[in-house]
Structures are given as C-alpha cells and as structure tokens.
Amino acid sequence: MSKPVVRAQDLLVGYDGAPVCAPVTFTLNAGKAVALVGANGSGKSTVLRAVIGLLEPEGGTLQVLGAAVDERSVAFRTQVSSVLDDDAYFPALTVSEHLYLTARGHGVRGADTVVESLLTDFGLTDHARSLPPALSSGQRRRLLLAAGFARPRSLLVLDEPEQRLDHAMRDRLADRLVAEKRAGGAVLLATHDPELLLAVTDRAVHVHEDATRVLSPAEAAAVIGREQP
Secondary structure, eight states: OOOOSEEEEEEEOEETTEESSSOEEEEEOTTOEEEEEOSTTSSHHHHHHHHTTSSOOSEEEEEETTEEOOTTSHHHHTTEEEEOSSOOSOTTSOHHHHHHHHHHHTTOTTHHHHHHHHHHHTTOGGGTTSOGGGSOHHHHHHHHHHHHHSSOOSEEEEESTTTTOOHHHHHHHHHHHHHHHHTTOEEEEEOSOHHHHHHHOSEEEEOOSSOOEEEOHHHHHHHHHHHOO
16 A cells, blocks of 8 residues: 555644644545644644644654655655645736746646646636736635646645635635546645535544544534534
8 A cells, every 4th residue: 555645643733832733643645635624723724834844843743745744855845735825926927927937847748738727717817917916815816726736746735725715616626626636636625614625525634722533524514614703
C-alpha cells in the first residue's frame, strides 16, 4: 500500500508554545478528501498552515507525501497546492497573466489552453485583462481558486473555499473537487458549508479546544449546523 498523502498523529498546533486546539489525528490518502470542521477560531486554519509548512507544529508528528514537511523543498512545492484566505495575487499582473505565470512557472504544458479553461470555469473571462485590485472580493476569490488549479499537484489544501462564492460557483467547485479525487488527487479543506462537505468529502475532523474527533460527512454536516452563528 502507498503511504498516506497526509498523516497527522497527535498534531499540536499553535503560536509561541500556546496550542489553539486539542491534538489532531487523521490520515488522508490519494483519491480522498478530508474536511476540517469547527467553529470560527477553533484552529482549522492553523492546522492547514502546519500542513503546508507555514507554521511549525508545537508537538506530535506530521508527514506530507511520506516525509516531514519542508515547504522549501522542490519535491514539496511541486506537489502541494494551497489556497488560504489571503489575497496572494500579483497586483501588477492581469488576471490572465497571473494564471499564465502560475501555470508556466510550474512547468504546465499547454498553459494557454489551461488558463483559457480556468477563466471560463471560474467566470473570469470578462475580467481576463483586469488587475486584481479592480476586482470584487468574490472575483478575487475565484482568481485565487483558479490559480490553485493552474499548477500540478498531488495535494490540494483549501481554507474555506466557499467564501464569497455564489451557489452556482460552489456547485462548480464541488464538481471540480470530485474530479480531483477521481484523478487520484488528495484534498484537505476547512469548510463551513455542509453541502460542499457532503458532496466532496469522505471523512471529517471536528477541531475543538477540548478534543478532536473523526466524523462521517453526515455527522460533520450536523456539527456545522449546530456551530454556525
């Protein structure tokens, strides 16, 4: 059997020695999707930041692609694509230039065709020549998501990707994530959207300050319903 794409065992995350949630344990295999659920501020985003190498764990063990996390390594950077809740775009490049640079920078063949498809799928064709600061917050979110799909990857990490998307675009995103799994990719996401969770994920982890639990998608959707403001 191949190694899990992500293996977290009693993973403790936080800042300056202060954990933000109880230890987290889960595995994520190729062709599967795992969701992190929990109230705002519960530590979901902090766990994701540790997985992609932006934060050093406070304790426990964490392996991504069979090795300790090192976001500086070429192997890691060429296999892990992430979209966090940040405006991580190039402000001086147009939407299409941003996507083309992302694709070409990661060695994607046929980058022009890939970019054209992403512009269509994410409803950005009419804004292809716009600069990101001129876009609405929802359009910028779609640009960042499109950039996440513009590069090769074995693991896709998304932090609340449903934010600022309308219902139709959420459905389109769900279809893309299901296709990602069918192609053998692994997906790790934090979400507050029960419909996205049920459509895409195989398991979920409830992140909490007292204890974390592995849940079925149905159980996790119920947790989201109870914890939403």
